[in-house]
Amino acid sequence: xxxxxxxxxxxxxxxxxxxxxxxxxxxxxxxxxxxxxxxxxxxxxxxxxxxxxxxxxxxxxxxxxxxxxxxxxxxxxxxxxxxxxxxxxxxxxxxxxxxxxxxxxxxxxxxxxxxxxxxxxxxxxxxxxxxxxxxxxxxxxxxxxxxxxxxxxxxxxxxxxxxxxxxxxxxxxxxxxxxxxxxxxxxxxxxxxxxxxxxxxxxxxxxxxxxxxxxxxxxxxxxxxxxxxxxxxxxxxxxxxxxxxxxxxxxxxxxxxxxxxxxxxxxxxxxxxxxxxxxxxxxxxxxxxxxxxxxxxxxxxxxxxxxxxxxxxxxxxxxxxxxxxxxxxxxxxxxxxxxxxxxxxxxxxxxxxxxxxxxxxxxxxxxxxxxxxxx
Numbered sequence: 001x002x003x004x005x006x007x008x009x010x011x012x013x014x015x016x017x018x019x020x021x022x023x024x025x026x027x028x029x030x031x032x033x034x035x036x037x038x039x040x041x042x043x044x045x046x047x048x049x050x051x052x053x054x055x056x057x058x059x060x061x062x063x064x065x066x067x068x069x070x071x072x073x074x075x076x077x078x079x080x081x082x083x084x085x086x087x088x089x090x091x092x093x094x095x096x097x098x099x100x101x102x103x104x105x106x107x108x109x110x111x112x113x114x115x116x117x118x119x120x121x122x123x124x125x126x127x128x129x130x131x132x133x134x135x136x137x138x139x140x141x142x143x144x145x146x147x148x149x150x151x152x153x154x155x156x157x158x159x160x161x162x163x164x165x166x167x168x169x170x171x172x173x174x175x176x177x178x179x180x181x182x183x184x185x186x187x188x189x190x191x192x193x194x195x196x197x198x199x200x201x202x203x204x205x206x207x208x209x210x211x212x213x214x215x216x217x218x219x220x221x222x223x224x225x226x227x228x229x230x231x232x233x234x235x236x237x238x239x240x241x242x243x244x245x246x247x248x249x250x251x252x253x254x255x256x257x258x259x260x261x262x263x264x265x266x267x268x269x270x271x272x273x274x275x276x277x278x279x280x281x282x283x284x285x286x287x288x289x290x291x292x293x294x295x296x297x298x299x300x301x302x303x304x305x306x307x308x309x310x311x312x313x314x315x316x317x318x319x320x321x322x323x324x325x326x327x328x329x330x331x332x333x334x335x336x337x338x339x340x341x342x343x344x345x346x347x348x349x350x351x352x353x354x355x356x357x358x359x360x361x362x363x364x365x366x367x368x369x370x371x372x373x374x375x
Contacts, residue, residue, distance in 0.1 A: 002069065003034070003036070003037060003069055004034060004037065004039070004067050004068065004069040004070050005034065006032050006033075006034050008067060009032060009034060009039055009041070009064055009067065010024050010029065010032070012063050012064065012066075012067055013029060013060055013063055013064065015063070016056070016059055016060060016063060018056070023043060023056070023060065028043050028044050028045065029041055029042070029043065029044075030042045030043075030044050030078070030204075031204070033192070035191075035192070036071070036166060037069055037070055037071035037072070037166075038070075038071055038072050038073075038074070038166055038167075038191055039064045039065075039067075039070055039072070039073045039074070040073070040074040040075070040191055040192075041060075041064075041075060041076075042075070042076045042077070042078045042204050042207070043056060043057055043060055043075060043076070043077050043078070044078055045077060045078075053077060054077065056077070057075050057076070057077040060075050061073050061074070061075040065169075071166065071168055071169075072166070072167060072168060072169055072175065072191075074175075074191060074208075074211065074215075076204055076207035076208045076211055077207055078204035078207050108210065108213045108214045108243070108244075109213055109214070109216075109218050109221075109224065111218055111219055111220040111221060112146070112218055112221045112223075112224045113221065113222050113223065113362070114222065114223045114224070114246040114247075114358045114361075114362060115223070115224045115226060115243060115244060115245050115246050116223055116224070116225055116226065116245070116246055116247055116248065116249060116277070116354065116358065117226045117228045117240070117243075117245050117247075117248040117249070117269075118130060118131035118134060118225060118226065118227055118228060118248075118249050118251060119228040119230075119236070119248055119249070119250055119251070119265050119269070120228075120230050120231075120250065120251045120252065120258075120261070120262065120265060121230070121231065121232060121250075121252070121258070121260070121261025121262045121263070121264045121265040122230055122231065122257075122258060122261040123154075123230035123231070124230075125230075125251050125252055125253045125258055125282055125283070126251060126253075126282040126283060126318070127227065127228070127230060127251045127282075128149075128151065128156045128157070128227050129160065129282075129324065129325075129328045129333075130249075130251045130280055130282055130318065130347075131147065131225055131226075131227035132147065132157065132160045132161060132227075132328065132333050133324075133328075133333050133334060133335045133344075133347040134225060134249070134347060134351055134354065135147045135183055135225040136181060136183065136333055136335040136336060136347070137335050137344075137347040137348040137350065137351030138222075138223055138225070138351045138354065138355060139181070139182050139183055140335060140339065140348060140351075141348065141351055141352060141355065143222040143223055143355065144220060144221045144222045144223075145182075145183055145184075145221065145222065145223055145224075145225065146177065146183065146184040146185070146186075146218055146221045146223070146224040146225070147161070147183050147184070147185045147224070147225050147227065148185075148186055148187075148212060148213065148224055148225070148226045148227065149185070149186065149187030149188070149189060149227050150209055150212075150226050150227055150228050150229060150239060151227055151228065151229045151230070152188050152205050152208060152209065152229065153205075153229065154229075155187045155188050155189030155192075156189070156227075157185055157187040157189060157227065158185075158187055158189040158190055159189075159329070159331060160328045160329075160331060160333060161180050161181070161183065161185050161331060161333075162180055162181075162330070162331025162332055163178050163179075163180050163185060163190070163331075165178055165190070166190060166191065167186070167190050167191065167216075170217050172217050174215050174216060174217040175215055175216050175217065176216075176217055177216050177217060177218055177219075178190060181336055184218060184219065184221070186212050186216050186218075187212075188208065188212070206238050206239070206242070209239060210242070213243070223246075223355075223358060226239075226243070226245075231261075232261075232264045232265055232268045236268065237268060237272070240268065240269060240272045240274055241272050245269075245274045246275070246358055246361050246362065246365075247274065247275040247276065247277045247357055247358065247361050248265075248269045248274050248275070248276050248277060249277050249278060249280060249315065249354060250262050250265050250266055250276065250278070250279045250280070250312075251279075251280050251282050252279060252280070252281060252282065252302075252303050252306070253281070253282055253283045253284075253298045253302075253303075254281055254283070254284060254296070254298045254299040254300050254301065254302035255298045255299050255302065256299075256302065258298075258302075259302050259303065259306045262279060262303070262306065263306065263310065266279075266310055266312065275357075275361050276312050277313065277315065277353075277354055277357040277358075277361075278307060278312050278313035278314060278315040278353070278357070279303045279304075279306060279312060279313075279314055279315060280303070280315045280316060280317070280318065280350060281300075281301075281302070281303030281304065281314070281316070281317040281318070282317075282318045282320075283297070283298055283318070283319070283320040284296075284298075284300055284303075284317035284318060284319055284320070285297075285300055285317070285319050285320065286319060286320045286321070287319065287321070289322070297320060298320075303317070304317075313353070313357075315350045315353050315354065316346055316349055316350040316353070317346070318343070318346055318347070318350075319343065319346075321343060323338070323341075323343065324343055334347070335347050335348070
């Protein structure tokens with residue numbers, strides 16, 4: 001069967017009416033991509049009516065998916081929207097959840113017990129490597145674990161987790177999460193070529209991220225690790241506000257420049273009432289494999305001192321080691337390739353601390369929840 005073309009998708013979408021024309025004539029289709037039977041695009045709408053047009057998005061997705069040769073269709077609804085109000089960061093109502101008719105709250109991922117963000121104030125500090133190995137460490141200690149690659153512009157989960165497939169629709173009608181090493185994974189990288197840039201505006205990115213959570217069959221998970229985009233911009237702030245995060249882990253290298261950015265990341269999460277579990281010092285030191293001499297290339301101990309100064313826990317240090325880099329690049333991370341080694345144990349120690357933080361945060365959320373008394 002011949003692969004579906006972009007023009008065929010546009011022709012099919014032109015039957016969907018909108019206003020005095022259809023969604024194609026009115027220039028509402030943006031970012032259309034067709035690759036190996038996977039179709040993805042955005043439907044751009046006016047900001048004031050964006051939230052009311054979810055049925056339009058679903059109709060566009062249904063029409064595209066019905067085309068011969070289409071394996072999956074991913075459609076996001078995007079609009080230029082004003083920034084959220086300062087009080088909109090609570091974890092109820094619209095913060096990462098949808099309200100069904102009758103006022104019932106529908107969580108984005110009903111089977112996911114906790115969500116932990118792995119973040120950094122800047123790129124290049126090894127955040128994704130840390131997120132992947134932390135997820136594997138939690139899995140090794142018996143937790144049902146998932147990994148969401150929320151770094152839309154630089155997805156690295158597919159390579160690091162050794163997954164090369166494309167997501168497909170499952171019996172529930174949702175997209176099936178891809179899996180390796182017992183970890184359920186989802187990333188925009190599964191849907192695009194390695195060298196294809198993602199050129200999306202902030203609202204479109206947020207809509208895509210919400211669908212990667214809502215429309216993916218995650219099943220029952222004890223914890224979902226979210227590899228956050230680097231930085232503290234609008235995407236990161238909105239993600240922290242919209243997703244019911246259980247807590248956040250900050251990754252930094254020891255030098256002052258990275259620590260200054262890590263400080264901003266911690267303050268961002270504090271502003272939206274997300275508990276900061278602690279700081280990890282990555283690339284903490286280097287040990288020469290030949291002479292075994294230790295060198296502190298980026299300094300050492302800066303993250304520990306910063307954690308003490310800011311009143312958060314220091315979760316541990318990970319060395320700068322070629323084995324960590326090589327195993328991540330090869331798709332068999334160090335926790336899997338050398339589970340008995342010192343580096344894997346360092347990640348597992350951090351995983352154990354993180355698991356304890358998760359339980360504490362969940363218990364605190366229970367005890368601080370409002371109680372309704374019926375008299």
